[in-house]
Each structure stands twice: as structure tokens, then as C-alpha cells.
Amino acid sequence: MRTEKIAIPDGVQARMEGKTIFLSSGGKETSRPIKAKHINISVEDGSVVISTASVKKADAAILLTIKSHISNLIKGLTQGITYKMKVVYSHFPVTVKTQNNILHVENFLGEKNPRSMNFPQEVQIEVKGPEVVLRGVNKEVVSQTAAQIEQLCGVRKRDRRVFQDGIYIVEKDGKHLVR
Template identity: 35%
Template sequence: MIKWEEKSRIKIPGDVQVSMDGTILKVKGKLGETSRNFRDKYVRVSISENNVIIEASKENKFIKGIVGTWVSETNAMFEGVTKGYKYEMKIDFTHFPMRVSVRGDSLYVENFLGGKAPRIAKILKNCKVSVKGDRVIIEGIDKRDIGDTAANIEKATYIKHFDSRVFQDGIYLLKGVNPDEL
């Protein structure tokens, strides 16, 4: 029998419903629903009254790191379903004007550095992407999906074999807005 020693309690906000399905924590709020699989040999997640409890069976720095990560991810899930997240990226070009558009679940960058083939960035499932002038706005409830989508867009316009001091064309993260600033 494992003795569960370390405990972290996270208070569930009043306008959020939380449920467990095995090791999957599901969080539902006014903006939508998100879930995360919290599976580990030495750390477990449970729900008790108005708290999410994260317990560890061992006490060492690696397990404490997992507990801390899960606490911050759970808090991010609560903030995401109640307030949402928004990232803003800037389209920057000096040599060739590029055309950026959203088609389905992809962002297309055409005429990048005068190239004929479009560069394509995948948009993850829980993200809404829009292009307004020289800005790309990414919105959603899952902070991890929004960050991955921003990384996909930035990676699609990465320039190889050119001097980055001269060729600064691309799409770059301008700011990630915290939920309190929305």
C-alpha cells in the first residue's frame, strides 16, 4: 500500500464544473470545456468537495516538480475556461510583401521571400486564428494549444541560410495576453 504524503489543494472556482474520468481531469466553464490526462506512477489527482487534490507518494525534487507542474496546469485550465487566452503575433516583411490567410485548420503564408510554394502552419483544434492587417490573433481556452499554434506559425516562417540581421521577414510573437488583461 502506497502512503500518499505530499498534498496540494486547488480551490475550484464557483462557475466551473470539474470531473474525473480515470486519470483525465475535465474542466467545463462558460467559454468551453478542456481536459488533460494526469497520469503518473507516484502522483495522482482527485476531486474532493470544492478542491482538486494533487497527492504524491514520494517526496523528492522530481516528484515535487511534477506536483508543481500539475498545479499550474490545473490553474491554467480554470483560467482558460473562465477568461480565455489571447496571443498576438506580428507579420514583418521588408523585401517581399507576403499574404497571410486562414483556410480551415491551417494558416497559409504566400510569397514569403518571393517563394512560389506557400508555407503552411497547422492550427490546433481549440484555437481560433484571425488575420487583421499586420497582426495574427490566436484565441482559445487551452494555453498549451495556443502556444503550440504560435510556435507552428513562427516555425513556418523560419529562414535558413540567410543572414538574420538582414532578412528579418517572418511572423513573430508580439505578446501573450494574460487572462486578467482581457
């Protein structure tokens, strides 16, 4: 049997409804369904208790993965998740705009039609010149949105060594990826 505990910080409320954990703090709420066999989750005395009766290594790995997911939810509620992206272009000046949960990338590689994508309401996108900042509570949603923006500006049928235009992730939650 293996048991892991995650302390819930002050100001964060947690509750379980079926196989879904709900966390809320200061008007913000996030949830995550936990669909793992052999794993029991409960909220007791200001902490989330995750346990398994199994002795298999695979079940222990799943238990620690769920612990990381819940820790990321708590971190997102208390500190927030921030990703920074940089708009890179060599010849055609690229313009990035947001409007009604739609991101528009205009004049990418001189294209006449803008490239567009919808993004979730949980993510706030702020454009400051050549920098795009994504903020949110759920790490998975923010990171997936950043990846979709990167893929939106993918260059196809051209040499990537020459055509390096795009929007790239340069900072993940305070960790710089590019020097």
C-alpha cells in the same frame, strides 16, 4: 506527504475519469491526462486535491508541475488564452490567410508557392492586417500553434541579420515581449 489544493471558481465543473481530469465551463471543455506515478488527484468540495505520499523532491516537483497545468486549464476556461503575433517584412509584402483550419502565408520573401500549415480546431486565428491573433482555451495548444507559425516562416540558408522577415510572437496572454 505533501498536498496541494486548487480552488475551482464558480461556473467551472471538474471531474476525474481514471487518470484524466476534465474541466468545463459555459459550453467549453478541456481535458488533460495525468500520467504521474506516486501522485493522487481527486475532486472534493469545490477544489482539486493533488497529493503524494512520497517525500522525494522529484515527486514534489512533479506535484507542483501538475498543479500549474491544472491552474492553466482553469485560467484558459475562465479568461481565455490570447497570443498576438506580428507579420514583419522588408520588401515583399506578406499576406496571411486562414481557410478551413489551414493557415496560408503568401509571398513570403517573394516565394511563388505559399507556405501552409494545419492548425487545431481548438485555436481560433484572426488576421487583422499585420497582426495575427490566436485565441483558445488550452494554453499548451495555443502556444504550440504560435511556435509552429513562427517556425513556418523561418528563413533558411540566409543571414538572419539581413533577412528578418517572418511572423513573430509579440504578446503572450497580455505580456508584451517586444517594446
